Amino acid sequence: MEAAKIAGLKVLRLVNEPTAAAIAYMNKDKDDLNGKTVMIFDLGGGTFDVSIVKINNGIKVIAIAGHNHIGGQDFDESIMEYFKECYKKKKNRDFPTNKPKLLNRLRLNCREAKHILSNREQPAPITIEVNEDADFTCELTKAKLNEMIEPMLNGTLYIVDKAIQQAGMTTSKIDLVLLIGGSTRIPKMQELLAGKFGKNKLRYRINPDEAVAIGAALLAHNLDEFAGDIEDNVSIQNRMTNEYNTTPCSRSSCNYTNDLSEVTALSVGMELRGGHLLTIIPRGTRYPCEFVFKIDINGILHVTEEEVDTGNIANIELKYDGKSQDDPDIRRIVQEAKEQEREDADFIELINRREIFECEVYEKKWHIEENSKNKTALDIVQRYLDWSDILPNDIGEYDRKLTDFNREIAEYL
Numbered sequence: 452m453e454a455a456k457i458a459g460l461k462v463l464r465l466v467n468e469p470t471a472a473a474i475a476y477m478n479k480d481k482d483d484l485n486g487k488t489v490m491i492f493d494l495g496g497g498t499f500d501v502s503i504v505k506i507n508n509g510i511k512v513i514a515i516a517g518h519n520h521i522g523g524q525d526f527d528e529s530i531m532e533y534f535k536e537c538y539k540k541k542k543n544r545d546f547p548t549n550k551p552k553l554l555n556r557l558r559l560n561c562r563e564a565k566h567i568l569s570n571r572e573q574p575a576p577i578t579i580e581v582n583e584d585a586d587f588t589c590e591l592t593k594a595k596l597n598e599m600i601e602p603m604l605n606g607t608l609y610i611v612d613k614a615i616q617q618a619g620m621t622t623s624k625i626d627l628v629l630l631i632g633g634s635t636r637i638p639k640m641q642e643l644l645a646g647k648f649g650k651n652k653l654r655y656r657i658n659p660d661e662a663v664a665i666g667a668a669l670l671a672h673n674l675d676e677f678a679g680d681i682e683d684n685v686s687i688q689n690r691m692t693n694e695y696n697t698t699p700c701s702r703s704s705c706n707y708t709n710d711l712s713e714v715t716a717l718s719v720g721m722e723l724r725g726g727h728l729l730t731i732i733p734r735g736t737r738y739p740c741e742f743v744f745k746i747d748i749n750g751i752l753h754v755t756e757e758e759v760d761t762g763n764i765a766n767i768e769l770k771y772d773g774k775s776q777d778d779p780d781i782r783r784i785v786q787e788a789k790e791q792e793r794e795d796a797d798f799i800e801l802i803n804r805r806e807i808f809e810c811e812v813y814e815k816k817w818h819i820e821e822n823s824k825n826k827t828a829l830d831i832v833q834r835y836l837d838w839s840d841i842l843p844n845d846i847g848e849y850d851r852k853l854t855d856f857n858r859e860i861a862e863y864l
Contacts, residue, residue, distance in 0.1 A: 457784050464674060465751075468493055469502035471666030472631045473510050475657055478669050483654075487626035488513075490648075492611070493663075494640065495632035496523040499607050503618045503625070514618035516610050521603055523562070523634045529599040530561035530591060534577055537589040547582065552840050561591075568593045569636045582833070597639045604640050608647060622647060630655040631662050801846050808849045809839055815860055828863035831856075 455462045466474075469491035477484055484506045493500040500517040504510050534557060535546040547553060557579055564575035574590040581587050615622060628648050634640065636659065644653055657665065739759040744752065757764045816832040819825060835856045843849070 457788075459785075464670065466667055466670055467502075468631070468663045469500060469504070469515070470510055470512070471664075471670065472629055472657075472662040473504055473506065473666065474669050475662045475666035476629055476654065477506065477510075478666075479657060484627065488620070488624055490611070490614075490625050490628045491631055492607075492628055492635065492644065493631040494522060494607060494634040496634070497525075498522055499610065501607075501611055501614045503614055503620070513620075514614045516614035516617065518606070518610055521606055522632075523565075525603060526565060526600045526634065526637075527558055527562050529603075530565060530577070530596070531557055533591065533595065533599060534561060534579075534589050538581070538587060542587070550840055553579075553581065564591045565596065565637075568596050569638060593638075600637070601639060604637075604643055607640075608643060611647070626652065628653050629662075631659050633660050635659050797846070801842070804846050804849045805839055805842065808853055809836065811853065812836060812839075812856060815856075815864065819863060823863065825863050828860060831860055831863075 472491050472493065473484070473489065486507055487505075489504050489506055491500075491502045491504065493502075498517065498519050499521040501515070502512060503514040504512050531554075538546040557577075560577050560579055564577045567575040568591065572593060574592045576588050576590050578586050578588040615625070625648060628644060630641070630644075630653060635655065641653065641655075741757045741759060743755040743757075745755075751768055754767050755764060756766075812832060812835055816829065819828045819832070835852065838852065839849075
C-alpha cells in the first residue's frame with residue numbers, strides 16, 4: 452500500500468498472487484474449476500507459495516504456506532557452483548569471484564542452460580571467457596541438473612504436505628493443481644507433482660509467467676464482477692497450541708484462554724521492606740480473553756483482543772509493507788526520489804556508454820581471434836575491458852579511453 456503511494460498510484464484493491472492466478476484460470480475455463488478444491492503451486496524466481504482454495508462460483512482460501520528462498524535463483528546458484536567446480540578441476544585454480552561483471556555473465560549463461568534443459572534432453576553447454584584464457588566450456592546434463600536441484604524440489608513437496616495438513620485434507624482431496632511461476636516449467640518438478648497428484652490433475656494452460664498478471668488485470672478491469680468471488684477466510688495459526696484453527700476467523704471470533712505462565716513462570720508482586728513479597732497475581736493465574744482475527748479484502752490482518760472480565764480492548768493491524776510509513780515519511784521519500792532523478796539518469800547514461808565502448812572493444816577482439824590471434828593485441832583488449840569493469844565516474848572517460856584503445860590496437864588489425 453505504501454509502495455503504491457510512493458509511486459503515486461491509487462490502490463483500489465490488493466490481491467495475493469495465488470488468488471490472481473485462480474482468477475485467470477476461472478476466466479479461461481470456469482466450468483473446469485467450479486466446485487473443485489484447487490491447489491495453486493507457485494514456484495518462481497525467488498520464492499515458493501502454495502495455496503489451497505475452494506472454487507464454487509467464488510474463491511475461498513482454505514490454507515496457505517510457502518518458503519522465501521526456494522526458486523529459480525537458487526537453482527541458478529547451484530549450477531554456478533557446479534561450473535566453478537568444473538573450472539577448478541580442469542584449470543587447477545579457482546574461478547575468479549572478484550569481478551561482478553564476470554559473475555553476472557556466468558549467472559546468465561547458467562540460467563540459459565537451465566532453460567535449454569527444460570526443453571530438450573541433450574546436454575547444454577555453459578561457455579564463458581575467463582581472464583585471458585580461451586573460452587571455457589562446461590557441459591550440463593539433465594541428469595546432473597536434476598541431481599543438484601531435486602533436494603530443493605522435494606522441499607516444495609514438504610511444504611505442500613504442510614498446507615494439506617493445515618487444510619485438514621488428504622492429497623486425494625485435491626482435484627486440480629495449477630502450475631504458476633517460471634520454475635514450474637522444469638520437467639523434474641512436473642514429474643514430482645505428477646507422481647504425487649497424478650498427471651491428469653496438473654494444469655498449465657496459461658503461461659506460468661503471466662498467470663498472476665492476467666488475473667490481476669482481470670480483477671482491475673472489473674472489480675465489481677469479482678468482488679463476490681474472493682473470500683478471505685484463510686486459516687489462522689493458533690500460537691497457543693501451535694496448530695491451525697480451520698474455523699474461518701474472518702467470519703467469527705476465535706476464543707482463547709491466556710495463561711499467565713506464558714508471560715512469566717513466577718508470580719507477579721511487589722517486594723516489601725524486610726524482603727517480603729506481596730503477591731498481586733499468583734503464578735499460573737488464568738484470565739479469559741477473546742481474540743478476533745479478520746483479514747479484509749486487501750489481505751490486511753486485523754487482530755482484536757478483549758479481556759472478558761474488564762472489557763479492555765486492544766487492536767492492531769498487520770500489513771504487508773512491514774514498518775508503516777507516515778505521510779511525512781512518504782513525502783520525504785518522494786522528494787528524495789525527485790532529487791536523485793538526475794543522478795539516476797546520469798548513471799543510466801553511463802551504463803549505456805559503457806555498453807557502446809565494450810561492444811567496439813569486443814568487435815576488435817573477435818577480429819583478432821579469428822585472424823592473427825596475436826597475444827599482445829589480446830592483452831591490450833583485456834586491459835581495456837578490465838578498466839571498464841571499474842565503471843569510472845566520469846562518462847567522458849569512455850570517449851578518451853576508446854580513442855586511446857583504437858590508436859593502440861590499430862597496428863594489430
